[in-house]
Amino acid sequence: MSSTLPASEPQQAQASASVTNDFSIQIATVNGSGSQTANLVLLRTLFQMGIPVSGKNMFPSNIAGLPTWYTIRANRRGYISRKKEIDLLVAMNPETARDDVMGLEPGCAVVYDAPLRLDTLRSDLVFYAVPFDKIVAEVCTDAKLRRLVKNMVYDGVLAELLSMDAGEMQQALARQLGKKPKALALNQAALEAGRTWASEHLTKADPFRVERMDKTTGQILIEGNTAAAMGCLFAGVTVVAWYPITPSSSLPETLIRYLRKYRMDPETGKATFAVVQAEDEIASLGMVIGASWAGARAMTSTSGPGISLMSEFAGLAYYAEVPAVVFDVQRVGPSTGLPTRTAQGDILFAAFNSHGDTKNVVLLPGSVEECYEMSMASFDLAERLQTVVFVLSDLDLGMNTWMSKPFDYPEKPIDRGKVLDAEGVKALGGTWGRYRDLDGDGIPYRTLPGSGAPAYFTRGSGHNDMALYTERPDDYTKNVDRLARKFETAKSLVPQPVVEDVAGTQIAIIAYGTTHFAVEESRDQLREEHGVEVAYLRLRAYPFPATVHEFIRRYDRVYVVEQNRDGQMLGLLRIEGEPASAVRLRSVLHYNGLPIDARSITDGILAQEKAGNA
Amino acid sequence: MSSTLPASEPQQAQASASVTNDFSIQIATVNGSGSQTANLVLLRTLFQMGIPVSGKNMFPSNIAGLPTWYTIRANRRGYISRKKEIDLLVAMNPETARDDVMGLEPGCAVVYDAPLRLDTLRSDLVFYAVPFDKIVAEVCTDAKLRRLVKNMVYDGVLAELLSMDAGEMQQALARQLGKKPKALALNQAALEAGRTWASEHLTKADPFRVERMDKTTGQILIEGNTAAAMGCLFAGVTVVAWYPITPSSSLPETLIRYLRKYRMDPETGKATFAVVQAEDEIASLGMVIGASWAGARAMTSTSGPGISLMSEFAGLAYYAEVPAVVFDVQRVGPSTGLPTRTAQGDILFAAFNSHGDTKNVVLLPGSVEECYEMSMASFDLAERLQTVVFVLSDLDLGMNTWMSKPFDYPEKPIDRGKVLDAEGVKALGGTWGRYRDLDGDGIPYRTLPGSGAPAYFTRGSGHNDMALYTERPDDYTKNVDRLARKFETAKSLVPQPVVEDVAGTQIAIIAYGTTHFAVEESRDQLREEHGVEVAYLRLRAYPFPATVHEFIRRYDRVYVVEQNRDGQMLGLLRIEGEPASAVRLRSVLHYNGLPIDARSITDGILAQEKAGNA
Amino acid sequence: MSTDAQAPAPAPLKKVNRLQLDVSSYRGSKTTLCAGCGHNAISERIIDAFFEMGVDPHRVIKLSGIGCSSKSPAYFLNPAHGFNSVHGRMPSVATGAMLANRGLLAIGVSGDGDTGAIGIGQFVHAMRRNLPLIYLVEDNGCYGLTKGQFSPTADFGTKAKNGVVNDLPPIDLCAMAIELGATFVARSFSGDKKQLLSILKAAIAHKGTSLIDVISPCVTFNDHEGSTKSYAYVKAHDDPLGEVSFVPFFEDISVEYEPGSTTRVRMHDGSHLFLRKLEETYNPTDKLAAARLLHETLARGEFATGVIYIEPDKDDFLQLLNLVDEPLGQLPESRVRPPRAVLDQLMDQLR
Amino acid sequence: MSTDAQAPAPAPLKKVNRLQLDVSSYRGSKTTLCAGCGHNAISERIIDAFFEMGVDPHRVIKLSGIGCSSKSPAYFLNPAHGFNSVHGRMPSVATGAMLANRGLLAIGVSGDGDTGAIGIGQFVHAMRRNLPLIYLVEDNGCYGLTKGQFSPTADFGTKAKNGVVNDLPPIDLCAMAIELGATFVARSFSGDKKQLLSILKAAIAHKGTSLIDVISPCVTFNDHEGSTKSYAYVKAHDDPLGEVSFVPFFEDISVEYEPGSTTRVRMHDGSHLFLRKLEETYNPTDKLAAARLLHETLARGEFATGVIYIEPDKDDFLQLLNLVDEPLGQLPESRVRPPRAVLDQLMDQLR
C-alpha cells in the first residue's frame, strides 16, 4: 500500500518493513452468501485484541446475488472513519474481482479465490491465491453448506497472514454463532482449515500485521440503530408506529425485540407498550401524533421518502403543538435514490418540513452513543417543546458497527413537559388556556384526554389562546409569534454544540453527524502533515444556540463539512446566522453515497486555502 | 376619514371639502347572503367610470352564516393594493356591526341597517341609517328573495352618496345578471329604490365622491385564478389532475369551463384534454407525472396542505426529470391554517420540497397578467427543464378581482423541450442516452412512450447516463452534478426579475408576488412623504439569475418585503446570494392573513432606517 | 374573522342521566354549518346518545379530518377533548390516541370526501384492525366545504348543481367495511332520528370499530332535484332493514320481541340490540348476506338503513396488542424505564 | 455498485409472432431478484404473453411502485418504456400516462405491500375508474425488499420466519376489486404456468382494468413451514376454478367446448376466453357469486385461482372522458392552443 499515503505520516515512513494495526481490509462478496458472519468475526477479533476498528458494509439495494463489499479498518490511533484506500483485498466475487483489483493502489495485498487467476492482472500487488473450494470441501461434507462456510476460510487465511490471535478469533466466532452449535463447529473447522492452509502454503509478502493493544478495553461494538432503539427503550417509549424502509427498519425492529424482552409487565405478562406496523408513513406519524396527544411517548422511524410523506402531519404537529419524535435514518436522495448508501441530505427539508412558516427541531447524533442519548433527549424535547423533533441519523451511523464507550444509565428523570391535571389547572386560577404563554418561554400547558382535566379542542386551523377557532389577524400573529418565541426557547434546550477552539488559527470546521470522525482525523492530518491547526465546532441540533454564531465570529474561514451536494447545513447557517459572518462560511462536500473520509476533507480544505486566502 | 393619513398626501391636504376617487368601502355582511353580486356591481361601476379599483373579499372558512367583509378601494392614482383604513363602511351584519364601527378612524362614513342603531356608538363618524327591510319590501313581494335583493339596495344608496353614474351601474348589473332576466329586473328595482330613497332621505355629510376618469380604458377585471386558467388553456394543457382545496379550486374549475368550451374537437366533438378530479393531491401529482412522461402537458393546482402531500412525488419528478406543473395558490399556514386568508408562506418549502438535495423551480406571478403569462411559461419551462415547476400564486391574487391590461396572445410557439423521435435519436448516431448531457446545459433528451423511439427505464433510484440502474459513486455524483448544472441553466430561462434602479439612493426593496402593488405605493409614500427614494427589484422566479445579486450589491440596505413570518425569501436569498451581500439584506414582514398594505411597508422601512443606518 | 365561542349553556334541563349529568354536559359550541345541514342533525343525535348512555364526557375523545362534517366535533360534547386533524387522516390519529389510553371512548367523525377520497387508505386499515372507535361518516355525496364537487360516494348518474352527471360507480363504505372485517356496520339517515339514535347507542356499547355511514344531505350544494343524496330523494328511497332498538346494560330488557322476526344481539358490555325485520329476512351476522343486500338495494337506487352487520365479540386491536390495563400514556417512569441492570446486561452483550 | 446491463440478446429463436418478432424482443434485463423468486416466473409469463399476443413492444408501457416485485418491469420487454415510480403510487402514474396516450398498452406491476399497504388508496380508486391497465400484484404476503415483514395480504394465523403469528385479517385484493367495480379480476399462482399465461393474454385483450393477484412465493423470507404463502402451501391449496383457455382474435376458435360446463366470454377485441368449470358451478359475471366464492375459499384456507370476475364491455375511463382518438400528448399546437379570436372574446367579456 501506502505510496498513496503522504510520506509524512510517521508509521508509514519506515514502510515496507511492517505496518502494524493500521490498514483496511475490503472483502468483496455477493450478498446473501452469508459473508456477514465471517466479516463480523474479523472485526470482533481485532476489537478483542484491543485494536480500534470500524466496519462498514456497502451492500446493494436488493436481497441476494449482487456484489457487496465489507470494509474493516484497523487503526491504532483510533481513527474509525472510512479510509479511502484499501490495503488488503479479499476478492471472492468473480463478477467484480477484476474491477476490485484494478482499483487498488500499488503495493496492496490481494487474497483471492484461486480459479479467478487475478495475479495476471497486475504486477505491482501482492497476490495470495487460495483454493477455497478445495479447502472447504475437506471440512464440509454437505455440499449445500459449503457456500456459506467458504467465507470462514478467508477469516482463517487473514488470521494467519495478519497474525491474529487464534483464541480471540475462536471466541469472536463463538459470540456470533454461540447459539447454533452445529454451525459453530463447522465454521471453527473452516477457520482452522484456512489458517492451516495459509501457514503451509503462503509466504507473507505484504507489510500488514496486527499486534495486541489496549485501546478498546471496556468498549462496546454496536450499530447506531441498535443504540437508538436502546435509547427509546430507556426513554420509556410507549407507542411506536412505523413502516419498513431501509436503512431505518432495524431501529424499530430492534426496539420491538427490546420491548418484548424488557417491557412486559412482570405481574400480568402484558405489554407496557404498543407497536404498530402502520400502512404507511403518513399513518405512522398520524398515530404518533394521536398517541402523544393522548399522553403517550410516541415515535416513528423512517428515511427520506418517509419524511417526504410526513410533511402534512409534521406541519400539524408544529402548529397544533403535539409532541412527536421522528427518526430519519438518512440515505442518499433525491427520491428513492440509493437506499443502501449514506448521506446527510435531509437537513433543510427536515428543518422546514411543511408549508407555511413551519420550523422543526432537528437533532444530529454524531456517534452511536449520541444515538442512544439523543433518542432519550428527543422524547423529553418533544414533550417539553410540544412539537415534532426530527432525529437525523444516517445509514453509516445506523447500520454500520461502531466502537463506543458503554452507555450511561440516564441520570435525569423523564421530562413529560408542561402537562396539567385537573388540580394543576385549578391552581392556575382561571389563567390557563391551552395556547397561553404563562411563563414567557412560548410554551403553553396542555391537558390530557381522559385525565379529567379541562378539555380543549386541537386543530390545525387558526386558533387563539383558548384553542378556539379564530380567523382574526391579531389572534393569528399572536399565536405564530409565540411559536417563534418557543423556537427561541428551544435553542437552550436542545443538545448544545461541542466547541474546540484553537488559539491563533483563523481556520475552523463546522460539522455534524457521522462527518465528525473524518473531521477528527482530518484535523490531525492538517496539523501533522501541513502544520495547519483547525478549530472545530460540532453541531448537535437545530435551532442553533448563540454559541454557534459566536464561534463563527472567531474564525476567518469556517469550513462547513457535510455529506450532501447542496451544502444544506451551510445554507441553514446562512439563514440563521449573523449576516456579517456569511463571508466566513465555506463548503466541503462529499456526496457519492460512501461515508466521508478524512483525506477528502483535508484535500478540500487545503485546495480552498491555497486558492484563496491561505 | 383621513386624519389617519399623513397630511402630506396632496389630495388629502384640502380634506373635508371633498375627496374624489380616493377611498375604500368596506361592506360587512354574512356569507351565503348573496352580497357578492352587489359588491361586484359596485366594483364594476367604478371601473367602468374609469376609476382604478380593486376588490378584496375577506370571507370565512365556512359556507354560510358567518361574517364576511368585502373591501373596494378606488384610487385615482392607480393604487390597487389593500389600504388599511376604511373610509366608508356598509354595516349589514348585526353580529359584527359594533366591532366594525369601533374599528374605524374618526371622520369615516357608515351606512347601516337602521335597526342596528349604530349612530349611538360614536360621535366622530358620519352615519347614514337606511331602513333596508322597508325599502326592499316595497320592491320585492317575494319574502324569500328579499334577503338577496337587500344587498342591491346598499349599492343604490352608495351610488347616490358617492355620485356614481346610474347608467354605468345599470350596465354593471346587467353584466352580472344578464342571463337571468327576472333576477335582473328585481335587482334593478332594488338599486333604484336604494338610490331614490337615499336621494330623498340622506344628506351628504362625508367628503367622498367619485368622478369619471379615463384610467381604466381598455382594461379588464379578472381574478388571478381565472387568468391562470386562461394561461393553461392557451398553453395547450392536455391533462389536468386536481383535488379541491381553497383557494385553489377556482383555478381548475374555471379551466374546466374553458376547456369544455374551447377545446372540444370541432369535427368529432371529442375532448382534446382530460381532466380528472383525483382522490387526493398525491394521486394528482402522480397523474401529472405519468401524463407528462407520456407526452402530455400536464398540471395540477393546490394549496399548502396539497404541496405538503406532494413532496415525495416532487422529488421523483426532480430526480427522474419528468416535467410537472404545480400551481400553489398560497393560503395562511402552517397546517390547515387560515384557508381563506392570504400569505406567501410556501417559498422555502416549495424550493426545497423533498428530501435529499432536491431543488425546484419556483415561479412568482405578481399580477393577474403574470398569472396568465407564467402559466404558459410554466409548461414551457417544465418541459424544457424536465422538472417540476411550482407556480406560487396566493389567495389575494387568485381569488380577488384585479384590473389589468388585456392579455396578449402568445407570440412564441409552444416549447415542448428536448424530445426526440426515432429519427432524432438515430441522427445522434449512438450518442443518445436518456440522461446524457449532450449540449452542456445539463438538460438531456427524452423520448416518449409509444412514439417508436428507443425506450428507456425511468426510476427514482440511482441511474446512469443510459437510465440504467446503478449504485456506483461516480455515476451518482455525475448525475446529480448534471442536475445542479441544469438548475444553473434554469436561471437564464425563468422569468427574469424586474429591476428599477435609482441613482443616488442606498435603499432598495426586493419583493415578489402580490406584495408588488403595496411596494409601488409605498415607494411613492417614501418619496412624497419623506423624500426617500427607493430602488426596487421584483423577483419573478427561483433560481435567481445573477441580476439579483448584482442589484443587491448596488445598495446598502435592501429590504426584502414579504408576507410570511419567517422572512423566507430573505432566507433563500441568503442561501443563494453572495455572502458579502448578506449584511445588506433586511426584512419587512406582514403575516396576519390580510393582504399587505403600503403603509405597513413604509413604516417598516422607516423604523429600520431610523433605528439603524439612516 | 369569527371566533367560535363556547355556546352559553342553555337553561338546565331537569332530566339527568345515570351520571346525574344533564344534557348540557353533552352539548358543544354553536354550529357554524349551514342551517338545515344534515350534519347538524347528526350532532344532535350524538349529544342524545352520549347523554342517554350516561357516558362520562371526560372519557370521550372526538376526532375528525377536514370538511364541514369534520367540523362537527366542535358542536357536541364540549367537555371532551377534541382533535380536528388533517384531511382524511382521522383514523390514524384516533388509533394513536386509543393506543395511548385504552380507557378512552373515541368517536371519529368524517365526511364522504374525507373518508372516501383522500382517506380511503386509512379507512381500509382502520376497518381491518377493529380498534375501539366509532367511525361515523356524514355522507352527503359531495365535498361540502370546498363547494360541492362530487365525492367518491356520489351515486352513478347523480347530477351536480351545475348539471354535470357523475359517471363513476360509488364506493359503498358499508360494503367495504364488511369485506375488510369491520365488526359493526350500519347505515342511517340524518333525518331518521330514532334509528340513528339507537345505532349510535349500540355503537357506544360495541367493543371494536363501528362504521356508521349516515346519509346527511348537504342543503347548500347537493339538495337539488337529480341528486340522489338530496333530502327528498333519500327520504323517498330510505329502505330500513327493520326497526332498531337498543337497551343499554343498565336498563331492564323490557322489550317485547318475537324471536322469529327479531334478532337479538348481546353486545359485549351486556347491552342488547334488537333488530326487528320488516320486509326482508336478513341475518346481520352473515357477511355475504349483508353484501348481497347492499348490492341489491344499491342496484334499485335505494339505501338500506339499519344495522347491516354485527360481530359483537371479535377481539379488538387493543386485545391483540395485549396491552396492560392502565393507559400506556399514564404509566409512571418506574414502569416504562427499565432498571440500570438491564442497561448493564445489554452493554455486556456488546463488549 | 452494480449496473444492470441490458441482457445480451440470446441466440434468436426461430419462432416469431404475428409481428414477425421473436421472443427476444420481449425479454428484459437480467433479473437481480433471488433465484427461485416467484416474481421471476411471472416475468417469464409476461414475456410469453406479450410475445404470443403479438403486441408491439413499443406500444407497451410497464410501470411499478417500489419493492422486489416492482423491480420486475426491468426484467421484461426492454423495448418498452418503463417507469419504476414511488412506493404504492403506480396507479396514479399509470393513469396519467394512459390519459396522455390512449394508444398505449399499460401493465403495472406491484407488490402486496406496495398495493395493500401504502398504495391501497390508489388501488381503490384505480379499480373504480376502469382505466385500461393490467394491474398485476405479485403477492407474497410479505415485504420482500425490506426483509420479510408481514404485508396486509398476509393470512390470519400465518407465521413469519421468526415465529411471529399474524393476527390481522388479510385484505383480499380480488374481493375488493370486485366490490369496487373492476371489470376483470383474476387470481393465479406464479407456479401455474399455463393458467397464468392464459389469464395474462386475456388481460391484454381486456378493455378496462384487469386486476391480477398472483400468489408469488418469496423464497427468501416467506417460504418456510407455517407460512400460507410458501410455495408448498400454495401448491397444496391452490383451488383452480377451472381451466382457463384464451384464443386471441387473430386465431381461429378451434377450441372444443361443451356449453354446459364451459363459459365462453367474448372479449372486446374479438378474442375469446373459455372457462371450463371443474368442481364448482360458478358464473364469472356474477359479482356476488364471485364474492361468495372468495369468502368461502378463504375460510377454507385455500386460494381460488382463475378468472374470478369479468365484465368485458363496460365503458372504460377513456371512453367516459370522451377523448379524441389521437394521443393527447401528441396533438399539435394548432389543436391545443385556441386561436387569437378566443382570447379576444375572453378579454371582451372581462372589460
Ligand SMILES: Cc1ncc(C[n+]2csc(CCOP(=O)(O)OP(=O)(O)O)c2C)c(N)n1
Ligand atoms: C390535504 C387537503 N386537501 C384538500 C383540502 C380541502 N378540503 C377541505 S374539506 C374537503 C372535502 C370535504 O368533503 P367531505 O369530507 O365530504 O366533507 P363535507 O364538507 O362534505 O361534510 C377538501 C377537499 C384540505 N383541507 N386538505
Ligand SMILES: Cc1ncc(C[n+]2csc(CCOP(=O)(O)OP(=O)(O)O)c2C)c(N)n1
Ligand atoms: C415511501 C416509502 N416507504 C417505504 C419504502 C421501503 N420499501 C421498499 S419496498 C417495500 C415493501 C415492498 O413490499 P411488496 O410491495 O410486497 O414487494 P415485495 O418486495 O414483497 O415484492 C418497502 C416498505 C419505500 N421505498 N418508500
Ligand code: SF4
Ligand atoms: S355546505 Fe353542505 S355540508 Fe357544508 S355545512 Fe352547508 S349544508 Fe352542510
Ligand code: SF4
Ligand atoms: S426477497 Fe423474496 S420477493 Fe424479494 S427477490 Fe428475494 S425471493 Fe423475491
Ligand SMILES: [Mg+2]
Ligand atoms: Mg361530503
Ligand SMILES: [Mg+2]
Ligand atoms: Mg410482497
